[in-house]
Amino acid sequence: MKLKVYADRMSQPSRAILIFCKVNGIDFEEIKIELMKRQQFSPEFKEVNAMGKVPAIVDGKFKLFESHAILIYIACAFPGVADHWYPNDLFKRAKIHSVLDWHHSNLRFGAAKFVLNSILGTALGIPLNPQAAAEAEKILSASLQKIESFWLKGNGRFLLGSNQPSIADLSLVCEIMQLEVLDEKDRIRILGPHKKVQQWIEDTKLATRPHFDEVHKILFKIKEYLHKQPSAGASSDSKPPLQSKM
Amino acid sequence: MKLKVYADRMSQPSRAILIFCKVNGIDFEEIKIELMKRQQFSPEFKEVNAMGKVPAIVDGKFKLFESHAILIYIACAFPGVADHWYPNDLFKRAKIHSVLDWHHSNLRFGAAKFVLNSILGTALGIPLNPQAAAEAEKILSASLQKIESFWLKGNGRFLLGSNQPSIADLSLVCEIMQLEVLDEKDRIRILGPHKKVQQWIEDTKLATRPHFDEVHKILFKIKEYLHKQPSAGASSDSKPPLQSKM
Incomplete structure (x- = not known):
């Protein structure tokens, strides 16, 4: 199942996640959560992130929010990401x-x-x-x-x-x-x-x-x-x- | 060389680092940086952490600040720390x-x-x-x-x-x-x-x-x-x- 990235490009941490996935050739689906329309508070999105914030991801059954945690997770979970992004050292x-x-x-x-x-x-x-x-x-x-x-x-x-x-x-x-x-x-x-x-x-x-x-x-x-x-x-x-x- | 922990027990992240080291039996030296005496701005401490904040650590030649980063580093660098503190999973x-x-x-x-x-x-x-x-x-x-x-x-x-x-x-x-x-x-x-x-x-x-x-x-x-x-x-x-x- 493809990685789902819930994001609004108006949010700077959302942009960081989207760029990171694109640069690293990760196969993902961008799901727009429009902050201006308060979609982050919808019951559907609360199932993804109870905190009502973007960005958030769903990878199979695994849900995660907070952009730094997401960047680290993607860097570790997807084998194509070059070491310099999040070094093993x-x-x-x-x-x-x-x-x-x-x-x-x-x-x-x-x-x-x-x-x-x-x-x-x-x-x-x-x-x-x-x-x-x-x-x-x-x-x-x-x-x-x-x-x-x-x-x-x-x-x-x-x-x-x-x-x-x-x-x-x-x-x-x-x-x-x-x-x-x-x-x-x-x-x-x-x-x-x-x-x-x-x-x-x-x-x-x-x-x-x-x-x-x-x-x-x-x-x-x-x-x-x-x-x-x-x-x-x-x-x-x-x-x-x-x-x-x- | 023993791990040095620069801390003021009045600071809550300092306390977290000190407790973590003690609970895990890590051999360390607690170096008091008294915030009330503004010792965090002394030239000596600025050599440890240019941001002028506690906690900070020095492990051999390696210097680090920000308490979450320090907790993760200690959990990974010291083999005696049980997995539940920072799981490998x-x-x-x-x-x-x-x-x-x-x-x-x-x-x-x-x-x-x-x-x-x-x-x-x-x-x-x-x-x-x-x-x-x-x-x-x-x-x-x-x-x-x-x-x-x-x-x-x-x-x-x-x-x-x-x-x-x-x-x-x-x-x-x-x-x-x-x-x-x-x-x-x-x-x-x-x-x-x-x-x-x-x-x-x-x-x-x-x-x-x-x-x-x-x-x-x-x-x-x-x-x-x-x-x-x-x-x-x-x-x-x-x-x-x-x-x-x-």
């Missing part, structure tokens, strides 16, 4: 776990909160909150600085000084890619100072082409939609919610 | 990763934010924030409910229906244990409705005795200190910061 693997754990309360927390409170809330019917956005920007910028100065140190093009990407590169780069929906001045202010991060994003795109660009197309549609809306400072109550164009 | 291991990943943005986020904003801030010179505490309580209570109804479902005494504890049981129970420092009325309101969670905490204590109680002694000293202070509603600026009694 105890020490390399431990470092990848460390990056992935760090991701949760740092890069993910800062990026998701900033995007929600500075622009995406508009599409979700949630009022924008400039103070929350400012707090989130501090965490986001500090996280990018740590990636630049610590996780990307060494001569390799990828995290932990590696010359080939791991699941951590894919997960973190997909997280950062959501900044594409921001106003250009915000995006440039936040990403501009981090030249190594910018190069690493390009290297990760290159290493996962053409799937990376294909799966990320939706972001540019969202950006177009968001920037057609009245200015971000206004109350968002009167704006129609964004319909996913997947 | 692909599916069981994947489920443990899923619990650990879920922990970050749910139980950990809610518990740490609630404790900080309802009482611990007093000792850290940070003003208490009842609104932030109320928001955190929602996340904490929802997380405990998910543990009760989802992660503890099945007939086993531990997470995922298991009859023996895994690193996920230890990590999550240590997180919940910090609620011991709360006012009794807060602790009872939050934990009271979750009978299975209470039984699971007792079962995890039993499975890791006497080390669990020994490592947690500090919590009761902190509680005693905090509850001798003027009432929590007042500004904490004038109170002397808590000195660790480790």
Whole structure:
């Protein structure tokens, strides 16, 4: 039975799973769960993931959610996945776990909160909150600085000084890619100072082409939609919610 | 060379690592990094963990931080650790990763934010924030409910229906244990409705005795200190910061 991936391409961890499966030639079925239509709360999807979140997978009788756990499972369960994605080596693997754990309360927390409170809330019917956005920007910028100065140190093009990407590169780069929906001045202010991060994003795109660009197309549609809306400072109550164009 | 564990017993992930090493008979050295004295920012400790956080380990030349990554590393690197802590089985291991990943943005986020904003801030010179505490309580209570109804479902005494504890049981129970420092009325309101969670905490204590109680002694000293202070509603600026009694 084919692997089923329940995903919404608007969600950055969903995109990471989809790209990973495509890059590794895994035979899978993408099942769209549209967050804008609240399909993650449907009784059918609750059977897949009682937490009501995407991404989630079903592999035969086995169900799993949480994107890092899914990436690790797929890397281990499907024999065609090259070792560099999730090395067998105890020490390399431990470092990848460390990056992935760090991701949760740092890069993910800062990026998701900033995007929600500075622009995406508009599409979700949630009022924008400039103070929350400012707090989130501090965490986001500090996280990018740590990636630049610590996780990307060494001569390799990828995290932990590696010359080939791991699941951590894919997960973190997909997280950062959501900044594409921001106003250009915000995006440039936040990403501009981090030249190594910018190069690493390009290297990760290159290493996962053409799937990376294909799966990320939706972001540019969202950006177009968001920037057609009245200015971000206004109350968002009167704006129609964004319909996913997947 | 002996494994070095850099920890402050006031930190719940530090306690999880210490208990895990002791229960599994691992020969290690506990190196105290006192958060109250800001020792995590010392140049010496920055050589161990550039992020300035505990716990961290050094095993020979290998350095690692993030508690989940450390638990997995120790379980794999030290041959004496029983399989139930971090099973070799692909599916069981994947489920443990899923619990650990879920922990970050749910139980950990809610518990740490609630404790900080309802009482611990007093000792850290940070003003208490009842609104932030109320928001955190929602996340904490929802997380405990998910543990009760989802992660503890099945007939086993531990997470995922298991009859023996895994690193996920230890990590999550240590997180919940910090609620011991709360006012009794807060602790009872939050934990009271979750009978299975209470039984699971007792079962995890039993499975890791006497080390669990020994490592947690500090919590009761902190509680005693905090509850001798003027009432929590007042500004904490004038109170002397808590000195660790480790």
